[in-house]
Amino acid sequence: xxxxxxxxxxxxxxxxxxxxxxxxxxxxxxxxxxxxxxxxxxxxxxxxxxxxxxxxxxxxxxxxxxxxxxxxxxxxxxxxxxxxxxxxxxxxxxxxxxxxxxxxxxxxxxxxxxxxxxxxxxxxxxxxxxxxxxxxxxxxxxxxxxxxxxxxxxxxxxxxxxxxxxxxxxxxxxxxxxxxxxxxxxxxxxxxxxxxxxxxxxxxxxxxxxxxxxxxxxxxxxxxxxxxxxxxxxxxxxxxxxxxxxxxxxxxxxxxxxxxxxxxxxxxxxxxxxxxxxxxxxxxxxxxxxxxxxxxxxxxxxxxxxxxxxxxxxxxxxxxxxxxxxxxxxxxxxxxxxxxxxxxxxxxxxxxxxxxxxxxxxxxxxxxxxxxxxxxxxxxxxxxxxxxxxxxxxxxxxxxxxxxxxxxxxxxxxxxxxxxxxxxxxxxxxxxxxxxxxxxxxxxxxxxxxxxxxxxxxxxxxxxxxxxxxxxxxxxxxxxxxxxxxxxxxxxxxxxxxxxxxxxxxxxxxxxxxxxxxxxxxxxxxxxxxxxxxxxxxxxxxxxxxxxxxxxxxxxxxxxxxxxxxxxxxxxxxxxxxxxxxxxxxxxxxxxxxxxxxxxxxxxxxxxxxxxxxxxxxxxxxxxxxxxxxxxxxxxxxxxxxxxxxxxxxxxxxxxxxxxxxxxxxx
Amino acid sequence: xxxxxxxxxxxxxxxxxxxxxxxxxxxxxxxxxxxxxxxxxxxxxxxxxxxxxxxxxxxxxxxxxxxxxxxxxxxxxxxxxxxxxxxxxxxxxxxxxxxxxxxxxxxxxxxxxxxxxxxxxxxxxxxxxxxxxxxxxxxxxxxxxxxxxxxxxxxxxxxxxxxxxxxxxxxxxxxxxxxxxxxxxxxxxxxxxxxxxxxxxxxxxxxxxxxxxxxxxxxxxxxxxxxxxxxxxxxxxxxxxxxxxxxxxxxxxxxxxxxxxxxxxxx
Numbered sequence: 001x002x003x004x005x006x007x008x009x010x011x012x013x014x015x016x017x018x019x020x021x022x023x024x025x026x027x028x029x030x031x032x033x034x035x036x037x038x039x040x041x042x043x044x045x046x047x048x049x050x051x052x053x054x055x056x057x058x059x060x061x062x063x064x065x066x067x068x069x070x071x072x073x074x075x076x077x078x079x080x081x082x083x084x085x086x087x088x089x090x091x092x093x094x095x096x097x098x099x100x101x102x103x104x105x106x107x108x109x110x111x112x113x114x115x116x117x118x119x120x121x122x123x124x125x126x127x128x129x130x131x132x133x134x135x136x137x138x139x140x141x142x143x144x145x146x147x148x149x150x151x152x153x154x155x156x157x158x159x160x161x162x163x164x165x166x167x168x169x170x171x172x173x174x175x176x177x178x179x180x181x182x183x184x185x186x187x188x189x190x191x192x193x194x195x196x197x198x199x200x201x202x203x204x205x206x207x208x209x210x211x212x213x214x215x216x217x218x219x220x221x222x223x224x225x226x227x228x229x230x231x232x233x234x235x236x237x238x239x240x241x242x243x244x245x246x247x248x249x250x251x252x253x254x255x256x257x258x259x260x261x262x263x264x265x266x267x268x269x270x271x272x273x274x275x276x277x278x279x280x281x282x283x284x285x286x287x288x289x290x291x292x293x294x295x296x297x298x299x300x301x302x303x304x305x306x307x308x309x310x311x312x313x314x315x316x317x318x319x320x321x322x323x324x325x326x327x328x329x330x331x332x333x334x335x336x337x338x339x340x341x342x343x344x345x346x347x348x349x350x351x352x353x354x355x356x357x358x359x360x361x362x363x364x365x366x367x368x369x370x371x372x373x374x375x376x377x378x379x380x381x382x383x384x385x386x387x388x389x390x391x392x393x394x395x396x397x398x399x400x401x402x403x404x405x406x407x408x409x410x411x412x413x414x415x416x417x418x419x420x421x422x423x424x425x426x427x428x429x430x431x432x433x434x435x436x437x438x439x440x441x442x443x444x445x446x447x448x449x450x451x452x453x454x455x456x457x458x459x460x461x462x463x464x465x466x467x468x469x470x471x472x473x474x475x476x477x478x479x480x481x482x483x484x485x486x487x488x489x490x491x492x493x494x495x496x497x498x499x500x501x502x503x504x505x506x507x508x509x510x511x512x513x514x515x516x517x518x519x520x521x522x523x524x525x526x527x528x529x530x531x532x533x534x535x536x537x538x539x540x541x542x543x544x545x546x547x548x549x550x551x552x553x554x555x556x557x558x559x560x561x562x563x564x565x566x567x568x569x570x571x572x573x574x575x576x577x578x579x580x581x582x583x584x585x586x587x588x589x590x591x592x593x594x595x596x597x598x599x600x601x602x603x604x605x606x607x608x609x610x611x612x613x614x615x616x617x618x619x620x621x622x623x624x625x626x627x628x629x630x631x632x633x634x635x636x637x638x639x640x641x642x643x644x645x646x647x648x649x650x651x652x653x654x655x656x657x658x659x660x661x662x663x664x665x666x667x
Numbered sequence: 668x669x670x671x672x673x674x675x676x677x678x679x680x681x682x683x684x685x686x687x688x689x690x691x692x693x694x695x696x697x698x699x700x701x702x703x704x705x706x707x708x709x710x711x712x713x714x715x716x717x718x719x720x721x722x723x724x725x726x727x728x729x730x731x732x733x734x735x736x737x738x739x740x741x742x743x744x745x746x747x748x749x750x751x752x753x754x755x756x757x758x759x760x761x762x763x764x765x766x767x768x769x770x771x772x773x774x775x776x777x778x779x780x781x782x783x784x785x786x787x788x789x790x791x792x793x794x795x796x797x798x799x800x801x802x803x804x805x806x807x808x809x810x811x812x813x814x815x816x817x818x819x820x821x822x823x824x825x826x827x828x829x830x831x832x833x834x835x836x837x838x839x840x841x842x843x844x845x846x847x848x849x850x851x852x853x854x855x856x857x858x859x860x861x862x863x864x865x866x867x868x869x870x871x872x873x874x875x876x877x878x879x880x881x882x883x884x885x886x887x888x889x890x891x892x893x894x895x896x897x898x899x900x901x902x903x904x905x906x907x908x909x910x911x912x913x914x915x916x917x918x919x920x921x922x923x924x925x926x927x928x929x930x931x932x933x934x
Contacts, residue, residue: 300882344910346881350933352910354847401848405888405905455907513887516907523887 058166058175058660061117061146068127069538069554071144072572075648076108076459077247078171078201078212078655080115080257084647085129086497086536087558087571088141091447091505092474094134096145098236099281100263103308105289106254107340107356107449107456110247114146116240116259116287120164120177120192121220123149130478130497131442132424135316136330137366137386140444140476140499148236151181151188151224158183166632166662170655171201171213175662186226193219200246204642204656211246211253211295234265244295249649250459252293252304261285276326277318284311299346299518306340306357324374332366338448339396342455356454358399364390364445368420378428385421390445392416394452402454406525407469418443418473432487438480443473450505450526457517458507460649461607463524464516465507472503472528489544498535503528504562506569509605530563534571550581559601569606573599573613573646585624592618599646611651614643633661703732709798711809713738716798719778724794724817726785727824728838728855732778733769735800745774748801753783757792765836765857765865765898772803784838784857784865786827788819826928830918834859835868837916837928840899845906845934852892852904854916867898871925874917877904880931881911892916909934 062081065071073081074089085093095113096102102113124147128134134143158181165176177194196216200208219239226232238261245254263283271278291304312334320326340357370384394400394412403410422440429435446468449456453467482495507524515522536558543551555576560568574597581590594616602608620634637643640657648654703719710716719732731751735744749769755762764786769779785794794815801808825838841853852875858868875891878884892902906912911933918926 342908344882344908346910349881349911350909352879352882352908354908398847401846402907404849405886405907510887514885516882516884518882518884 058168058173058662059119061114061119061122064119064122065114065125065127065144067554067577068125069540069556069577070129071127072575072645072647074109074570075645075652075654076110076249077245077652078198078209079214079242079245079247080111082109082112083114083144084570084572085127085142085144086499086538086556087534087560087568089570091450092139092141092444094139094143096143097238097261098148098263098265098283099145099314100261100283100285101310101312101334101336102259102261102285103287103310103336103338105287105306105308105338105340106257106291107304107306107453108250108252108291108458110245110250110254110291111257111287111289114144115242115257116238116261117146117148118177118194118196118216118218118220118240120179120194121148121190121218121222121238123147129495130438130440130480130499131420131476132384132422132438132440132478132480134330135328135368136314136332137368137388137418137420138442140442140474140478140501148220148238149190149192149222150234151190151222152183153185153188153224153226154183155185160667162664162666164662164664166660168198169659170657172199173197173201177218188224190222191220193217201655203653204637204640206640206656207642207653209248209652211248214242214245216240216242230269230271232267234267235263236265237262246295248652251296251298251457252291252302253295255290255292255294256288257290258288259285274319275317276320277316279316280314282311282313285309301345302342304340304342304356306338308336308338310334310336312336326372327369328372329369330367333364335361335363337361337395354455355396355399355402356456357448358403358452358454359395360448360452361393361395362390362448364388380426382424382426383421384423384440386419388418388445390416392451399452399454403452403467403469406466410469414469416445416473418445422478433483433485436482436484438478438482440478441476442478443475445473446471446505446526453526455516455523457520458524458607461507461524461605462519462521463507463509463607464520464522466510466523466525468526471505471526474505474528475502476500491542492540494537494539496535496537499533501532501534502530504532505529506562507606532563532568533559533561534568535559548582548584550583551579552581553578562603566605567601567603569603569608570647571599571601573597573611587624588620588622590620592616592620594618596645602646608646609651611644611646614641614645616641616643628666630664630666631662632664635659706731706815707813709811709813710738711811712807714744714800714802714807714809716800716809716811718796718798718813718815724785724815725820725824726788726817727820728782728784728840730780730782731796732780733798733800734778735774735802737802737804743774743777744800744802744804745777746772746803747774747779748772748799748803749779749781750799751781751783752797752799753785754795754797755787755792756795760862762786762792763863763865765838765855765867767897784825784836784855785817786825786836787817789815789817790819822931822933824930826930828918828926828928830926836865839914839930842904842932845912845932847906847909850904850906852890852902852914854892854900855898856900857898869894869898871918871920872922873900873902874919874924875902875904876915876917877906878913878915879908879910880913906934 070086072084075081082090104111126145129142161180163178175196179192182189199213201212202208221237223235240259242257266280268278287308289306293302314332316330318328338357338360342354342356344352366388368386372382374380392414420442424438426436451467455464457464477500480497485492506529508527510523510525513523538556540554557574558571560571576595579592596613598613599611617638618636622632624630636658642653644651644653706718708717715736717734721730737744753764753766765784767782769781794817796813799810828835836857838855842850856868857865873892877886886905886907889905890903892900895901914930916928917924
C-alpha cells in the first residue's frame with residue numbers, strides 16, 4: 001500500500017469503520033491485531049473466516065470475547081461473566097454497545113453490559129486495551145465495544161435470513177432463533193430474535209452445579225437508510241429479557257434482567273467538504289435487574305432490585321487535512337440514573353429496607369481529540385488529549401441520610417474532572433514489521449458503588465462494601481511497546497505493557513465496624529491506595545500452511561502489585577489458546593487447546609487463594625450440505641476435566657465434557 | 668441533507684443544555700407541626716387555663732403546654748410563674764413522676780411549656796397534672812388540676828432500673844421519629860428519692876450499642892450520649908436500614924459497666 005492509500009484506510013477505519021473498504025484478503029481477517037492501530041482490535045464476526053472467534057453458533061458473546069488475548073472473565077455463575085482486560089475489570093474498562101453507554105444495574109456486577117447482546121445480533125467487536133485508542137475519552141483499562149450487525153445495502157431488493165438451532169449437553173442448553181434481512185438500494189433492515197434456555201450444568205466428573213441455569217429472550221433490530229450518497233441514517237434496538245438466572249457463586253440469584261436499548265445514528269462523509277467522516281448518535285436505554293434469593297435457603301428473604309436509565313449523545317468527526325495529517329475529535333454527553341435498594345424479610349418483623357445506590361444521577365460530558373501525522377514514509381506520531389466532567393446528584397433522601405453515617409461530609413451534589421493525554425509513535429522498521437510505542441496518562445471516575453454504595457456484599461472476600469464520597473479519581477500512567485509482523489502467510493503481534501497507578505481504588509477493612517450481612521467478616525470501605533503496578537505481555541501468532549491449515553496461538557500474562565508488594569486481586573494467570581484448523585470448501589475441523597497456568601500471586605485480603613492450572617481440549621467441526629443447510633458440532637472439554645479458572649469465584653468448576661450440535665437453515 | 672445534520676447537531680446541543688440547566692428542586696421543610704392536643708380547660712380566679720400536649724399522653728417523656736387567658740381582658744397571659752406537678756393516685760399511694768417546670772416567666776408563642784415523664788399508664792391509677800399560676804401582671808394566683816389519660820406505647824420509651832438499691836428512670840426522648848441515617852439520641856435520667864421526688868441524675872456515663880435483633884448486626888459510627896445537664900444525655904444513633912432496632916445503653920460507673928437497659932423500636 002502506498003502511503004496515501006494506507007493513510008486513507010487508517011482514517012476511514014478508525015473513524016467509523018463503516019466506510020472502510022473491505023479489501024483485505026481473506027487471510028487478513030484472521031489477523032487479530034491490525035497494524036494500523038496498536039491494540040485496536042476489530043473483528044468482523046459476519047466473515048466466515050473469523051470462525052476462530054465465533055467457534056460455533058452456540059457461543060455466547062463472552063465466549064467469543066474470551067478468545068482475544070488479554071481478555072478474561074470473572075465468573076459468578078454460568079451467565080453474564082464480567083469481562084476483564086489485562087486484569088482490569090469493569091470498574092476500569094468501558095463496555096459499550098454500538099458506542100452507546102449502557103449502565104449495569106446490578107450492585108453485585110451480575111449484569112455486565114456484555115450480557116445484553118446475543119451473538120445473532122453481534123456484528124463486530126472492537127477491543128482497545130489501555131487508554132490510548134478510543135475516539136472518546138475512555139477508561140484506564142480500555143474499552144470493549146460490541147457492534148451490532150450492520151445491515152448491508154444491495155443493488156436490488158433482497159430478502160433472506162436463517163433459522164438456527166442448537167443444543168449443548170452438559171447444561172441441556174437449547175438455543176435457537178431467526179434472523180431476517182431485507183435490503184434494497186436505499187434501505188437495509190435486519191431483524192432477529194433468539195431464545196436461549198439452560199439448565200444446571202455439570203462439571204467434569206459429572207457433579208451438577210445447582211442454581212446455574214437461565215432462560216433468555218433477545219430481539220434486536222438494525223436498520224439503515226441511505227439519505228443520499230454521503231449520509232446514512234441508522235437505527236438500532238435491543239429488547240433483552242432473561243429470567244431465573246442462577247449465580248452459584250453468590251448468595252442470590254436473578255429473577256429477571258431486562259434491557260431496552262435504542263439508538264439512532266447519522267453517518268456522514270465529506271460534510272461541508274471538510275469533515276471526511278462524521279458520526280452523530282443519540283440513544284436511550286433502561287436496565288431493570290431484579291436480584292432475589294427466593295430459590296435459596298438463607299434463613300431470610302431478600303430482594304435487591306437495581307435500575308439504570310441512560311440517555312446520551314455523541315459526535316465524532318475526522319478530518320483529513322492533507323495526505324499526511326488527520327485530526328479526529330469526539331464529544332460525548334450522557335445522563336444516567338443509578339438506583340438500587342434492598343428489602344429483607346425476616347419472620348414477622350417489619351421489612352428491613354436499605355438504599356444501596358441512592359438514586360445517583362450523573363451528567364457526564366467529555367471531549368477528546370487526536371492528531372495523526374506522518375513525518376516520513378515510515379514514521380508517524382499520534383498525540384491525543386481528553387477531558388471529562390461528571391456531576392453526581394444524590395436524589396434519594398433516605399440514601400443520602402444513610403451515606404452520612406459513613407461519609408459525614410457527603411453533599412447531594414458533587415462533581416469531578418478527569419484529564420488524559422498521551423502519544424502513540426509508529427515506526428515501520430521494514431515492510432512487514434511495524435513497531436509502536438504508546439505512552440499515556442489517564443484517570444477514571446470512581447464507580448457508583450465505589451463512591452456511593454451502601455453495604456454491598458462481596459461473596460469473594462465476605463465483606464460488605466461502603467462507598468467513599470471523598471475518594472480521589474484513580475490515575476494511571478501507561479507505557480506500551482508493540483511489534484507487529486504481517487506477511488501473507490504469517491502474522492505475529494506482541495506487546496509489552498506497564499501501567500503504574502496512583503490512588504488505586506480498593507476496599508480497606510474498617511476495623512471498628514461490625515458485620516451486617518449474616519456470616520460476613522465485616523465492612524470495607526473503598527480507599528485510595530498509594531500506588532499499584534500492572535505489567536505484562538501478549539503475543540499472537542497466526543500461520544497459514546499447506547493452503548488448508550491455519551495454526552493460531554495466543555498467550556497473555558499480567559503481573560499486578562500493590563505498593564506493599566501484595567499482589568493485585570483477580571489477575572488472570574498466564575494463559576493461552578492454541579488452535580489448528582483445517583478448512584475445505586464444504587467442511588471445517590478445528591482442534592483447540594486452552595491452557596491456564598497456576599496462579600500463585602493472590603491477594604488473601606481480597607479473599608483469593610492459589611489456583612491450579614489446567615489444560616482443555618476442544619474439537620469443532622462444520623459441514624455445509626448446500627446453500628440451505630449447514631451444521632456445526634463439536635466436543636468441548638473432551639477429557640471431561642474438572643477445572644476452574646482463577647477468576648471463577650469460589651472456585652466453582654466450569655462445564656465438563658460438552659457435546660454440542662447445531663443447524664442453520666438459510667433462506 | 669446537510670439540514671438534517673445541522674438539525675441533529677442542534678438536538679445534541681439542546682440535550683446538553685437541557686441536562687445542564689435541569690431545574691433545581693429546593694427541598695422546602697414541612698411546616699412546623701403546632702397541631703397540639705387539647706387535654707382540657709380549667710378556670711380559677713379569673714383565669715382560664717388550657718393544657719396541651721404534642722402527643723396523646725403516653726408512658727414516657729411528654730411535652731406539655733399551658734395557655735393562660737385573663738378572663739377580664741380576654742388577653743393571653745404571657746408573664747407568669749407557672750409550676751406543674753404530676754400526681755398518680757393508685758388508691759393506696761400517691762406517686763409523682765419526673766417533670767420539668769416551664770423555664771422563666773414568659774410564654775413563648777403564648778404558651779408556657781414544661782414536661783412530664785409518666786412512669787405508669789392510667790390503668791395503674793388516675794393521673795392528674797396539678798398546675799399553679801401566678802399572673803405577674805396583677806399578682807393573682809390560682810391552682811387547677813387536669814386529669815389526664817396516659818396510655819402505654821407499643822415499645823416502652825421509659826425504663827426503670829434499680830442499681831445498688833437506687834431506682835432510676837431512663838427516658839428515651841429522641842429518636843421519637845426514627846429514620847434511616849443519623850438520628851439524635853436524647854435520654855433523660857431521673858433518680859427516685861421517694862415516690863414523690865425524682866431529681867435529675869448524672870451518676871452514670873453511658874455506652875450505646877444499637878442492634879438489629881432479627882439480623883444480628885449493629886450499626887457503625889454511633890456517638891454514645893454524654894451528659895449535657897438537667898438529667899439530659901445527648902448523642903447520635905445511626906440506623907442503616909428500616910426494621911426492628913434495639914438501642915442498648917450500658918450504665919458505667921468510673922468506666923466500669925454496672926448495668927444496662929435497652930429500648931426497642933421499629934420503623
